[in-house]
Amino acid sequence: MQKRKKLYEGKAKILWATDDPNLLIQEFKDSLTAFDGVKKSSMGGKGSINCEITSALFKMLESKGIDTHFVKKIAPSEQVVRHLKMIQLEVIVRNYVAGSLKKRTGLPEGKEIERPIVEFYFKSDELHDPLLAFDHIFMMGFVSMAEYNYLRKAALKINEILGNFFSECGLKLVDFKLEFGRHGTDIVLGDEITPDTCRLWDEKTGEKLDKDVFRFDLGDVESVYKEVMRRVTEISV
Numbered sequence: 001m002q003k004r005k006k007l008y009e010g011k012a013k014i015l016w017a018t019d020d021p022n023l024l025i026q027e028f029k030d031s032l033t034a035f036d037g038v039k040k041s042s043m044g045g046k047g048s049i050n051c052e053i054t055s056a057l058f059k060m061l062e063s064k065g066i067d068t069h070f071v072k073k074i075a076p077s078e079q080v081v082r083h084l085k086m087i088q089l090e091v092i093v094r095n096y097v098a099g100s101l102k103k104r105t106g107l108p109e110g111k112e113i114e115r116p117i118v119e120f121y122f123k124s125d126e127l128h129d130p131l132l133a134f135d136h137i138f139m140m141g142f143v144s145m146a147e148y149n150y151l152r153k154a155a156l157k158i159n160e161i162l163g164n165f166f167s168e169c170g171l172k173l174v175d176f177k178l179e180f181g182r183h184g185t186d187i188v189l190g191d192e193i194t195p196d197t198c199r200l201w202d203e204k205t206g207e208k209l210d211k212d213v214f215r216f217d218l219g220d221v222e223s224v225y226k227e228v229m230r231r232v233t234e235i236s237v
């Protein structure tokens with residue numbers, strides 16, 4: 001499959017058109033950014049590490065009945081995905097307090113959240129991805145009430161499957177971000193699931209094995225991402 005026109009370039013990925021209007025190539029870049037691109041770096045091999053991780057996770061989710069955009073991995077940092085019309089929302093699920101939830105609430109980092117929570121953010125770089133209150137989501141016209149309910153249910157189901165999977169890898173799934181898109185009338189999981197978009201803590205030591213290592217200069221980012229890749233690919237089929 002050949003890459004044709006560049007359709008979109010974000011901080012971490014490029015989407016390319018192909019000769020099939022229903023399929024795109026999603027390419028993972030080596031760039032590392034945080035805090036809305038304020039902190040920038042790059043890491044050789046990061047694109048291929050994240051592509052390997054997200055391909056394995058999407059394949060695993062598909063095998064558990066989740067409808068995703070993933071078709072196949074075709075190169076170290078490239079995968080073929082279904083062409084979705086993305087919904088401009090970031091759906092975040094949280095199992096433990098960390099990051100912006102800690103800032104917003106003052107609750108201690110690592111506190112378990114009894115019933116996992118789902119939050120919706122407006123995906124907008126200019127506005128810095130603001131958190132949306134329930135009514136804002138409909139005011140903005142992003143989704144219908146039925147679609148909202150579907151997204152919430154899908155996000156919680158994905159949380160359950162991913163949480164169990166990461167637990168087998170010895171990792172605690174603290175929180176993560178999902179993006180969905182439309183394929184006809186269906187809503188399908190798109191984007192990526194990687195250490196860029198999840199918080200993962202070692203179950204035994206509590207060590208952070210995700211982008212927080214880059215955000216807050218906690219250690220060697222490359223070895224952390226490689227460790228997640230090793231654990232994920234060891235368990236997945």
Ligand code: TMP
Nearest residue numbers: 098099100101175176177196197198199
């Ligand atoms: P937060 O605590 O900063 O709101 O982040 C929650 C989770 O969402 C964390 O696992 C990182 C992920 N995330 C993204 O993937 N992209 C983003 O732009 C942000 C802000 C968070």
Ligand code: ASP
Nearest residue numbers: 011033034035036037038
């Ligand atoms: N995803 C955002 C960025 O890459 C924010 C973050 O992850 O800290 O800039």
